[in-house]
Amino acid sequence: MTALLLEKIVKRFDTTTILRQLNLLVQEGQVYGLLGANGAGKSTLIHLIMGFLYPDSGRIEVFGKTPTAMHGQIGYLPERLRYHTHCSAREYLTAMGNFAGMRGASLTSRINDLLELVGLTEAADRRMRNYSKGMTQRVGIAQALLSDPQLLLIDEPSSGLDPQGQLEMRDLLLDLRSHGHTILICSHQLDEIEAVCNRVGILVHGAIAAETDLAQLTGTNGVVITLKETPTDALDFALRSIDPSIVRDDRFITVPENSPTLQGRLLQLLLDEGYTVASLQPSLGNLRDLYLHVVSGKEPPAEMQPQAPLAILDSLLAGEEQQ
Numbered sequence: 001m002t003a004l005l006l007e008k009i010v011k012r013f014d015t016t017t018i019l020r021q022l023n024l025l026v027q028e029g030q031v032y033g034l035l036g037a038n039g040a041g042k043s044t045l046i047h048l049i050m051g052f053l054y055p056d057s058g059r060i061e062v063f064g065k066t067p068t069a070m071h072g073q074i075g076y077l078p079e080r081l082r083y084h085t086h087c088s089a090r091e092y093l094t095a096m097g098n099f100a101g102m103r104g105a106s107l108t109s110r111i112n113d114l115l116e117l118v119g120l121t122e123a124a125d126r127r128m129r130n131y132s133k134g135m136t137q138r139v140g141i142a143q144a145l146l147s148d149p150q151l152l153l154i155d156e157p158s159s160g161l162d163p164q165g166q167l168e169m170r171d172l173l174l175d176l177r178s179h180g181h182t183i184l185i186c187s188h189q190l191d192e193i194e195a196v197c198n199r200v201g202i203l204v205h206g207a208i209a210a211e212t213d214l215a216q217l218t219g220t221n222g223v224v225i226t227l228k229e230t231p232t233d234a235l236d237f238a239l240r241s242i243d244p245s246i247v248r249d250d251r252f253i254t255v256p257e258n259s260p261t262l263q264g265r266l267l268q269l270l271l272d273e274g275y276t277v278a279s280l281q282p283s284l285g286n287l288r289d290l291y292l293h294v295v296s297g298k299e300p301p302a303e304m305q306p307q308a309p310l311a312i313l314d315s316l317l318a319g320e321e322q323q
């Protein structure tokens, strides 16, 4: 099911346009990493999804409803949350639960479960002013999960955390992912996004400039050849005979190793078989390369260029019908 749909979102502050026709689609159970330079508009996007801001135009749906209709069902950990550090995590979570209309034994049991989840059971009754920054940030995750939200929005989860705190946060996010939570994370920590997300989008000039499943990033610095025509299966056999590590997906051929000899043999084969090469680009095998490539204004590889949400939804529905 589609958890989050943003279509053609435009957001301006006075005369400055921050988001320009932004499209974004997040599926239920996905952990989506949103990257972008300082001031790219990531927090603005989160505030629109929360319903704190309204877009100038465009459509936002969270599990098929407007952000306002989803009030209380979207958990949010802002980049900077002010805590009442004179109270304990348990007192703070109880106050936040009461604020959201939760009471009694069910709230107590929910808080116990969340304290366990974020690893703060032992420290739950100590004053938060004695917590490390990492512990405080984990209280923030527990607060965001209090009402068992359908969607969790997390802005810069590891900002200001030491390496140990970052590792603990990463483990916690992986734990949430394994429990099937749908999460949108904004972060500048590429290794964190690489470790915990299954899909990533890069926000440049107010729109998603590149988008890919993390599994598509090969981790190597090879090349991607894009063909004009969709090849027949016979080509796969010929490709494998050149090098078994060559992978074809539709019109895209990924060559994990960037060797001139291998490229030469491959291009000769494609020429002999009558195919037309539309482009040959570095495969941008890791997230850092892809990020730096895209934020410098260069076009991403064709298979990482985002599609409009409706086109993706159509193809998903077509896939379901075929099954």
Ligand SMILES: Nc1ncnc2c1ncn2[C@@H]1O[C@H](COP(=O)(O)OP(=O)(O)OP(=O)(O)O)[C@@H](O)[C@H]1O
Residues within 6 Å of the ligand: 013, 018, 036, 037, 038, 039, 040, 041, 042, 043, 044, 045
């Ligand atoms: N309420 C507001 N009024 C006017 N301008 C704003 C407002 N909120 C944000 N902006 C501007 O919008 C732009 C995007 O800000 P935003 O905080 O969304 O970026 P960001 O990608 O989250 O940045 P960072 O990575 O530094 O947190 C910035 O130029 C910011 O100054």
